[in-house]
Amino acid sequence: MIPPIEPVITIDGASGTGKGTVSQLLAKQLGWNFLDSGALYRVLALASQKHSVALEDEASLEVLAEHLDVQFIAKENDLPQVILEGEDVTDIIRTEKMGNAASIVAALPAVRAALLSRQRAFRDAPGLVADGRDMGTVVFPDAEIKVFLTASPEERALRRLNQLKARGISVTLGDLITELKERDRRDQERAVAPLKAADDAICIDTNHLTIAQVVDKILWEIDSKKVLPAIAS
Ligand code: DC
Numbered sequence: 001m002i003p004p005i006e007p008v009i010t011i012d013g014a015s016g017t018g019k020g021t022v023s024q025l026l027a028k029q030l031g032w033n034f035l036d037s038g039a040l041y042r043v044l045a046l047a048s049q050k051h052s053v054a055l056e057d058e059a060s061l062e063v064l065a066e067h068l069d070v071q072f073i074a075k076e077n078d079l080p081q082v083i084l085e086g087e088d089v090t091d092i093i094r095t096e097k098m099g100n101a102a103s104i105v106a107a108l109p110a111v112r113a114a115l116l117s118r119q120r121a122f123r124d125a126p127g128l129v130a131d132g133r134d135m136g137t138v139v140f141p142d143a144e145i146k147v148f149l150t151a152s153p154e155e156r157a158l159r160r161l162n163q164l165k166a167r168g169i170s171v172t173l174g175d176l177i178t179e180l181k182e183r184d185r186r187d188q189e190r191a192v193a194p195l196k197a198a199d200d201a202i203c204i205d206t207n208h209l210t211i212a213q214v215v216d217k218i219l220w221e222i223d224s225k226k227v228l229p230a231i232a233s
Helices: 019-030 037-050 058-066 096-105 109-120 135-139 153-166 173-189 211-225
Strands: 008-013 033-036 070-075 078-084 128-132 145-150 202-205
Touching: 008 019, 008 135, 008 211, 019 033, 019 078, 019 128, 019 211, 033 037, 033 078, 037 058, 037 070, 037 078, 037 096, 037 109, 037 128, 058 109, 096 173, 109 135, 128 135, 135 145, 145 211, 153 173, 202 211
Parallel strands: 008 128, 008 145, 033 128, 145 202
Antiparallel strands: 070 078
């Protein structure tokens, strides 16, 4: 007998579209597993620093990615705790610098291939909510529901500014917009698994929506498609 394949909901989009928070809330509401695929690229970027591997050294990064000693420990109302080689790196990987470094290593085809099976291993009972750039196009092309979130660069930078302010980090809106556009360009123009909506994705413009409204819209889509078992409300 062919074993049943667990259902997957993919949430893709650029940074600042709210996909991380939306995915987390959705996973919690459904009682499903959660994959923050960006965290894997961020951890790899950090590991490359630790082991003095250049961000362009594809062959060494591929080996590093294959042997990455990383654990994700689920937390009740927050992003998972991330442990790299026994060290808690949950906060270190969340900086803008690490986000940019992640975007550079993520453009390398051998790195993406090396991280593929690791991401697919998150597909476990009762289901998975997967957050990233290529979840619906490459990693889980057979996902039951695919969502692609968008928002203007200005709105996304403003959201990021408020998040950083809350953490006592001061940056200018102008600098954030410039960095964000540069990261978008790199993520969208790379040859392998570029940031784009899957043909069968539901696109949601989050510019004027709260996180709760986005989650509700997705739950409504899940319900109306009737492809998943009854949803916990
Ligand atoms: O979602 P994030 O900001 O944590 O992701 C950091 C970088 O990692 C992002 O700029 C591009 C890369 N990334 C990717 O290429 N593919 C994914 N599925 C997730 C992230």
